[in-house]
Amino acid sequence: MRPAALSLISLLSVSALFGPPAFGETVTLEPRALTEWKPVYAEVETRDRVPARARIGGTISELMISEGDRVEAGQRVALVEDSKLFLAIDGINANLQSLGTQLEQAQADLARGTSLSERGVISNQRLETLQTAVSVLEGQISSLDAERHIVTRQIEEGAVLAPEAGVVLSVPVAKGAVVMPGEQVALIGAGGVFLRLAVPERYADALQQGDPIEIAQGDLKTMGRLAKIYPLIQGGRVQADVEVDGLPETFVGRRVQLRLPVGERQALLIPREALLHSGGLDFVAVNIGDETLQRVVVPGEEVTIDGAAYIEILSGLTAGDKVTTSHE
Structure with a gap:
């Protein structure tokens, strides 16, 4: 018997096995663009260190x-x-105390000299000498005050x-x-946290700033945004930063799993309810003219588009096939 005849008999047998199903809405298959996701690990980093x-x-x-x-x-x-700074302060304080005593004596001498000068007992030159002595001591005290302020500031x-x-x-x-x-x-570590990742350079051209990033690890299930792509490639890898709202700051350097968009591909998608399972095989009801036949398919991963669940079909269907979306 020819292989084509055997295939037809097998297909009719599958249809007879399921019996005449009740069909819902019929969808004509068309290729749809799916984002290619690459699972990678990123590390929690602080904005500033x-x-x-x-x-x-x-x-x-x-x-x-x-x-x-x-x-x-x-x-x-x-x-x-x-400890040397405290010793310096003690030395400065001792010098200030000594200069303070000398200043008091010089000011007293100046006061007497002024009184004597008014009575013509001493010359103006002597009076100026007494005035200079007071000014010199005041300058020394002011200098030591400034030095003490510097040392105090160093201690602070x-x-x-x-x-x-x-x-x-x-x-x-x-x-x-x-x-x-x-x-x-x-x-x-300051300024909040973000995720930093490194991906192989072959994906460099596929990365776009602003791309959505899926994060799913443990209790952390959220979406992020590719905020920055670094132009320098090191060790065959491209570095990028991902902004994530509500990212825990508990552990800096913690590795987090995420999925990175690296391209697009065309795929045939059917609603999840259109897929039947029996005898270890997967079937889809396909309308051919006035007949509805069960066709064996190889399903791929499940994807969610606008809140609806779809199954990618890897083989068994082609673009243009009319698939029934529900069975009873």
């Missing part, structure tokens, strides 16, 4: 934070102390402040450690 640095050198006497703590802008996170700068509000990502030092000016005491 700002180090909190020591402004003076010294020993960390206080450390108020640890990894995971949230801080506000300007909050003190550590205290650096340099021992407070290490958080540059921005955010979460503490790392604290690479410990209490009692010696740090140099400009050394990092803590790393602050």
Whole structure:
């Protein structure tokens, strides 16, 4: 028997097996564009990573934070102390006390000299000398005051402040450690979080800024937006950033699974209710003229378009086939 005859007999047998179904709406199949999605992993990143640095050198006497703590802008996170600064303050204070005593004596001498000058007992030159002595001492005291202010300011700068509000990502030092000016005491993640991903460069031309991105991992099921594509390709990969509303900030660096649109393809889609299952096979009712036959098909993945569920048909149907959308 010829293969064509066998196929016809098999098809008629399948139709007889199901019996005459009741048909609903009939749809003529046409190829539809489907977005090609590539599953990738992205990492949770903070917008800014700002180090909190020591402004003076010294020993960390206080450390108020640890990894995971949230801080506000300007909050003190550590205290650096340099004992030499306190010794300098003590020395300046002693000099000021000595100069203050000398100034009192010089001012008293000037007062007597002024009185004597008015009576013509001393010369104007001597009076000017007394006035100069007072001015010199006042200048020295003013200079030491400025020096003390500088040292006091250096002591105040021992407070290490958080540059921005955010979460503490790392604290690479410990209490009692010696740090140099400009050394990092803590790393602050600020400005919120986003997803950063790296995809193979062959998909670079398919990426479009603003493309929707599907995120589905655990309890996190939402849509994001491709916010930025970096022009520099490194290691054969393109970096991109994805904006996601409500992204948890609990773990920075956490990997999140998402699907990235990398192109489009044409597919034949049927409503989910048009697909029948029997005997381990999948069937679709196809109208051919005045007859309705059950045709064996190979279904693909299920997709949702405008809230309706569709099944992609990989083989068994062609464009133009008329498919019944429901069965009873």
